[in-house]
Amino acid sequence: MSEMQASSPAPIAEHENTKLAMWVFLxxxxxxxxxxxxxIIFTRLTHSDYEAQFRSHLSIPVIALNTFVLxxxxxxxxxxxxxxxxxxDRKALRNNLIMVIVLGFLFLAGQAFEWTSLFGExxxxxxxxxxxxxxxxxxxxxxxxxxxxWAIYLMFGHxxxxxxxxxxxxxxxxxxxxxxxxxxWIVLFTVIYLI
Amino acid sequence: MQTAKRPNYLFxxxxxxxxxxxxxxxxxxxxxxxKLPTLIVLSVVKAVLVLLYFMHxxxxxxxxxxxxxxxxxLVIPLILAMVLIMPVITP
Numbered sequence: 008m009s010e011m012q013a014s015s016p017a018p019i020a021e022h023e024n025t026k027l028a029m030w031v032f033l034x035x036x037x038x039x040x041x042x043x044x045x046x047i048i049f050t051r052l053t054h055s056d057y058e059a060q061f062r063s064h065l066s067i068p069v070i071a072l073n074t075f076v077l078x079x080x081x082x083x084x085x086x087x088x089x090x091x092x093x094x095x096d097r098k099a100l101r102n103n104l105i106m107v108i109v110l111g112f113l114f115l116a117g118q119a120f121e122w123t124s125l126f127g128e129x130x131x132x133x134x135x136x137x138x139x140x141x142x143x144x145x146x147x148x149x150x151x152x153x154x155x156x157w158a159i160y161l162m163f164g165h166x167x168x169x170x171x172x173x174x175x176x177x178x179x180x181x182x183x184x185x186x187x188x189x190x191x192w193i194v195l196f197t198v199i200y201l202i
Numbered sequence: 203m204q205t206a207k208r209p210n211y212l213f214x215x216x217x218x219x220x221x222x223x224x225x226x227x228x229x230x231x232x233x234x235x236x237k238l239p240t241l242i243v244l245s246v247v248k249a250v251l252v253l254l255y256f257m258h259x260x261x262x263x264x265x266x267x268x269x270x271x272x273x274x275x276l277v278i279p280l281i282l283a284m285v286l287i288m289p290v291i292t293p
Contacts, residue, residue, distance in 0.1 A: 202242075
């Protein structure tokens, strides 16, 4: 039995178990977020006044800029991973994580600005389109905030066992989470704002 | 991630930023026949670029891809349910 186990090919390296767990988590997140996106699509399809009642209140250029901010933050995440996994450069890792945190907060600031504008124009949680909109973008924003906290932890909480060229799975798992949050926003940007 | 393979992250980032700009401009087009398919295709292309290169699915174990695809397959009943319910509740 042990010989059979030893000879069977392992689909992933043993040290990548946490990455496997992250992908299982992200598979679940797909179901969660698609359910929320369907809520928005369902509301739009069952009402005919989306353009007049809601979309006219949205500022597409501001949100396009916010989308660019989140996409840029994803680029800095891969730069952080590259810095540690190829160059073993902890300073570059830290600097790139700082950029991710700054851009993450900038994205949330953009979202807060948008929410404030919408509240000012009478779009609130009780309105037909406001309810699914604030629910979905709020949950997404919470994910961004959790990602920011995670990045801060990676910067300051790992001093006792710093990341190296050989040991950087923590950065890679964080990257998977952050990029997934980016993908969700790419879809939300199209479904809510552009179409 | 297999460290031997290094995608050009800057190229992927420029592509994502460029597609975002194109999407934004296309959203002002009035013809739905052009606007809708273009926006959907661009959105899918952007998501796939992030998955393949930033999340390294192109280079990593296929098991990770299967797990992500499993999540996508699981939502099919939800979409079908919505399609079936729609004619019932739409006035």
